[in-house]
Amino acid sequence: MPLVTSSTPALDARTRLARAAVEAFSTRGFHGTTTRDISTAAGMSPAALYVHHRSKEELLFELAHVGHQRVLDMVRASVATSDDPVEQLGTLVEDFVRDHALVHTGARVINYELAALSAEHLAEIVAIRHDIDEVVRDVIDRGVAAGVFHTPDPHMTALAVLSLGIDVARWFRDEGRWSPDQVAVHYRLLALRMVGAAGGLEARA
Amino acid sequence: MPLVTSSTPALDARTRLARAAVEAFSTRGFHGTTTRDISTAAGMSPAALYVHHRSKEELLFELAHVGHQRVLDMVRASVATSDDPVEQLGTLVEDFVRDHALVHTGARVINYELAALSAEHLAEIVAIRHDIDEVVRDVIDRGVAAGVFHTPDPHMTALAVLSLGIDVARWFRDEGRWSPDQVAVHYRLLALRMVGAAGGLEARA
Numbered sequence: 172m173p174l175v176t177s178s179t180p181a182l183d184a185r186t187r188l189a190r191a192a193v194e195a196f197s198t199r200g201f202h203g204t205t206t207r208d209i210s211t212a213a214g215m216s217p218a219a220l221y222v223h224h225r226s227k228e229e230l231l232f233e234l235a236h237v238g239h240q241r242v243l244d245m246v247r248a249s250v251a252t253s254d255d256p257v258e259q260l261g262t263l264v265e266d267f268v269r270d271h272a273l274v275h276t277g278a279r280v281i282n283y284e285l286a287a288l289s290a291e292h293l294a295e296i297v298a299i300r301h302d303i304d305e306v307v308r309d310v311i312d313r314g315v316a317a318g319v320f321h322t323p324d325p326h327m328t329a330l331a332v333l334s335l336g337i338d339v340a341r342w343f344r345d346e347g348r349w350s351p352d353q354v355a356v357h358y359r360l361l362a363l364r365m366v367g368a369a370g371g372l373e374a375r376a
Numbered sequence: 377m378p379l380v381t382s383s384t385p386a387l388d389a390r391t392r393l394a395r396a397a398v399e400a401f402s403t404r405g406f407h408g409t410t411t412r413d414i415s416t417a418a419g420m421s422p423a424a425l426y427v428h429h430r431s432k433e434e435l436l437f438e439l440a441h442v443g444h445q446r447v448l449d450m451v452r453a454s455v456a457t458s459d460d461p462v463e464q465l466g467t468l469v470e471d472f473v474r475d476h477a478l479v480h481t482g483a484r485v486i487n488y489e490l491a492a493l494s495a496e497h498l499a500e501i502v503a504i505r506h507d508i509d510e511v512v513r514d515v516i517d518r519g520v521a522a523g524v525f526h527t528p529d530p531h532m533t534a535l536a537v538l539s540l541g542i543d544v545a546r547w548f549r550d551e552g553r554w555s556p557d558q559v560a561v562h563y564r565l566l567a568l569r570m571v572g573a574a575g576g577l578e579a580r581a
Contacts, residue, residue, distance in 0.1 A: 198491065203407020282546070283488055286403065327554065327562050330547070335536060338543040341487070342535070349532065357532050364569040 185223050187213040192230050196280045201231055201287040232292040235281040239299040245270060246306045256314030257368050263310065264332060264362040265355040271339040272351035278340035307333055311366055321367035332362045390428050392418040397435050401485045406436055406492040437497040440486040444504040450475060451511045461519030462573050468515065469537060469567040470560040476544040477556035483545035512538055516571055526572035537567045 191212035249263040314320030396417035454468040519525030
């Protein structure tokens with residue numbers, strides 16, 4: 172993804188600040204970044220951040236809130252594409268993994284810097300994460316009930332499927348050997364195998 | 377794991393500094409932590425860190441080097457327990473996952489703060505990580521060659537198996553619902569399913 176610079180005036184100030192914050196937080200961490208760093212990287216005056224956000228923490232919260240809500244909406248849309256738990260889980264994992272590969276820098280920030288949020292803000296993000304977990308758990312529970320998934324611990328398996336996708340944001344590199352689509356398609360197979368789906372077994376190479 | 381305090385004088389200074397650094401880096405990140413923070417948390421004078429380490433970066437490197445070498449030795453020992461790729465991968469995943477749950481704070485630091493290392497130090501850590509990857513790839517390649525594993529992309533699958541284990545350090549909580557052993561045993565099953573091993577399929581609940 173292109174970095175924001177002062178030569179991209181078409182972007183509004185909030186967007187420039189948001190993009191500059193993601194880059195700064197991913198490079199030096201939340202605590203290693205100053206509001207001046209962010210404003211300057213956004214091509215604005217040192218105090219410009221305060222025109223739009225009450226604090227650096229509020230900016231992180233906005234990034235985390237928008238990012239988590241977007242993922243929740245995405246996984247709900249994935250599940251809505253079918254009535255079959257195998258298809259639902261496969262589509263969900265493909266979408267989730269592709270997204271974490273494509274926006275890996277932003278995903279790292281909002282997954283690894285949560286401890287910097289205030290208790291109130293953290294609670295709001297944890298609630299959305301819980302909703303995301305619930306979507307995955309629900310698909311797996313329905314697959315188990317329908318006899319198409321077989322797992323001794325559906326909830327730990329749901330956690331593991333999401334965990335595998337989240338870690339893509341840590342290791343994925345734009346210049347690496349695999350495209351986001353290639354990773355997404357392979358991880359769909361891995362997730363279906365993790366839940367013991369026949370689809371995962373038939374897809375043996 | 378207990379935090380180090382000045383009431384634990386039996387630990388030598390390097391160990392106290394190392395433990396204080398892990399706690400500080402995990403809480404505020406490498407860039408958000410000062411050498412004074414670390415020395416003070418270790419119950420020592422503000423400049424005490426420099427008696428033992430040339431810089432904060434050298435201390436992070438030592439933590440990362442010791443931690444990665446320990447994991448490399450561990451996975452090699454896991455593989456040495458058997459000649460059967462199914463047993464080898466199962467034991468490796470159990471050991472790797474249990475370890476990342478037990479020392480989750482340290483594992484987070486040395487997996488997520490690598491960008492703070494100098495180019496030379498990062499290259500040394502990347503080399504050890506490559507050796508760890510090789511151990512896993514080799515087991516999976518031998519399982520595929522022996523016809524006991526079935527996967528369309530052994531190398532992406534090896535990456536995914538390690539990735540799943542690494543992310544345990546992000547989400548595991550000492551006060552959570554699962555013990556390190558419970559996670560390790562379930563993840564053994566998940567990994568064997570990911571590689572399409574008969575052991576993973578027979579273990580259907």
